[in-house]
Amino acid sequence: MITVALYGGLGNQMFQYAFGRRLALQNKTSLMLDTSHYSKYSDRNYELGCFRLGNDVTVGSAPKTFYDFGSAKNRFDRLKQLKLKLEGAPKLIAQRGFSFDLIGLVGAENDTVGQLDRLALKAGGNSYVSGFWQNEKYFLDYAENIRQDFSFNKKASGENAKIMDKIQAAEAPVSIHVRRGDYVTSPDASSTIGMLGEKYYAKAIKKAMEDIDNPSFYVFSDDPAWCKANLNLGGQAVFVEHNPPSKGWEDLRLMIACKHHVVANSSFSWWGAWLNPSSSKVVYAPKVWFRDTTIDTSDVVPRNWIRL
Numbered sequence: 001m002i003t004v005a006l007y008g009g010l011g012n013q014m015f016q017y018a019f020g021r022r023l024a025l026q027n028k029t030s031l032m033l034d035t036s037h038y039s040k041y042s043d044r045n046y047e048l049g050c051f052r053l054g055n056d057v058t059v060g061s062a063p064k065t066f067y068d069f070g071s072a073k074n075r076f077d078r079l080k081q082l083k084l085k086l087e088g089a090p091k092l093i094a095q096r097g098f099s100f101d102l103i104g105l106v107g108a109e110n111d112t113v114g115q116l117d118r119l120a121l122k123a124g125g126n127s128y129v130s131g132f133w134q135n136e137k138y139f140l141d142y143a144e145n146i147r148q149d150f151s152f153n154k155k156a157s158g159e160n161a162k163i164m165d166k167i168q169a170a171e172a173p174v175s176i177h178v179r180r181g182d183y184v185t186s187p188d189a190s191s192t193i194g195m196l197g198e199k200y201y202a203k204a205i206k207k208a209m210e211d212i213d214n215p216s217f218y219v220f221s222d223d224p225a226w227c228k229a230n231l232n233l234g235g236q237a238v239f240v241e242h243n244p245p246s247k248g249w250e251d252l253r254l255m256i257a258c259k260h261h262v263v264a265n266s267s268f269s270w271w272g273a274w275l276n277p278s279s280s281k282v283v284y285a286p287k288v289w290f291r292d293t294t295i296d297t298s299d300v301v302p303r304n305w306i307r308l
Contacts, residue, residue, distance in 0.1 A: 001030050002123075003062055005130040007037040010047040010248055011267025012132060014150065017048060019133040021057070021149060022142045027125035030056040034128075050249040052153045054145075062128070093123045095131025100138070100299050134267055134300055136274065150275055152253055159242050160250050163218070166238065167257045171214045175258035176201070176231070177269030178221035194291030196264055198230050203308050204262040204284040205233060211282055212260055220251045220269070263305075265289045274302070284308055 004020030006013050017033065024031035031054065035046045039061075046059065121138070123129065139146050156164045167173045183195040208215050216236040221227045224241040231237075243250045248268070255261065255272030260282045263269035273283045283305040289297035301307060 001032055001126065002027065003032040003034050003128045005034050005037060005062075005128070006046065006048075007044070008132070009044055009268065010252065011269075011271055012134075013046070013048050014271050015133045015138075015267060016129075016131070017053070017149070018139040018146045019131075020129055021054065021146060022139040023123050023127065023129065024054075024056070024125075025142055025145060027123075029125040030058065032062070033057065033059045034062040035059060036061040047249065050152055050154070051149060052151050053149050057149075091124060091127045093120050093127050093129045093131075095120070095133060100135045134270075136302055137299070147275060147277065150271075152249070156250070156253060160254065163238065163240060163254055164257055167218060167254060170216045170259075172212045172216065172260065173258040174208050174212065174215045174217050174260045174262060175255040175269070175272060176205070176217055176219045176227075176233075176262040177255065177264045177266060177272060178219065178223065178227050178231075179264040179266040179268070180221065180223040180226060190291075192290060192292045192295070193265060194288075196286055200286055200308060201231055201262070205231065207284060207306070207308065208260065208262065208282070215260070218254065218258055220255060220272075270300075273305070282306065 002020050002024040004016050006016050008016075017031075020031050020033070033046075033048065038045055048059075120129075136143075155161075178196075178201065180195055183190060183193055205217070208217075217233045217238070219227050219231065219233070219237060219239045221239075221241075222245070224239050228239060240251060240254060252268065252272055252275075255269065256275045258272075258276065259278060259280075261269070261273035261276065262284045263273050263286075265286050265288075270285075273281070273285075283302075285301045285305045285307050287307040289300050
């Protein structure tokens with residue numbers, strides 16, 4: 001069995017699922033989603049219940065030995081210190097940094113590359129996986145499986161169905177995601193990730209108007225008032241603001257239905273663009289993903305997206 005630790009919001013959980021699912025399919029084994037983190041460390045909740053996940057996927061809590069890592073910042077060191085020697089215990093695979101990381105074995109005396117002898121992408125069928133894994137390279141070989149798993153298990157209804165009809169009838173609907181929230185209010189998130197301001201969105205909107213014939217814009221944000229005051233979208237703009245945070249997946253579904261995308265430095269809108277299967281989609285993404293440039297985010301954005 002592959003067991004994957006879940007933490008963070010919907011977008012993060014999707015990345016964690018995708019990598020765990022890749023390993024499970026590769027090893028012809030089942031996948032367990034460990035939700036223990038939410039009861040101990042987070043005000044977030046498990047959010048993947050909106051999808052048609054694989055039949056051999058289970059959701060539950062792993063034994064404490066496998067999940068009690070502490071904060072994300074200290075996760076790798078804490079995992080390494082465990083040095084599990086239980087008979088039959090899974091290998092612990094932890095992502096050491098934010099960028100694409102092939103090597104991730106935990107349990108060696110040191111974490112130098114020369115002494116870590118297991119590749120994350122070649123993890124065996126009895127592995128516990130912990131990390132963010134925010135890179136399509138971790139699951140691109142199984143992209144069609146991931147897309148199928150992330151199909152929604154309920155049809156859109158009410159106001160969401162009405163907006164979906166508008167999107168599907170439009171010539172060139174463009175989703176715009178503006179993430180503010182903790183990027184603005186949390187000192188840690190602000191200094192590490194940072195809110196994308198008016199300059200980025202103005203450039204992206206201008207480029208979309210130049211590149212795309214007859215675009216119409218659909219805006220998704222946790223701060224629609226800021227968007228209405230600061231985004232110059234002309235007359236063809238719909239601000240999607242009726243879905244509560246607990247139904248963020250409804251916004252995600254509407255994003256995916258759009259033909260083109262302006263994404264924030266957010267895993268949520270990353271998935272909104274990536275799950276659009278169209279080969280002709282145009283995706284605009286920020287050149288600087290994290291404000292803290294000591295964190296390598298150079299390969300978070302797929303190569304065929306336009307970075308501004």
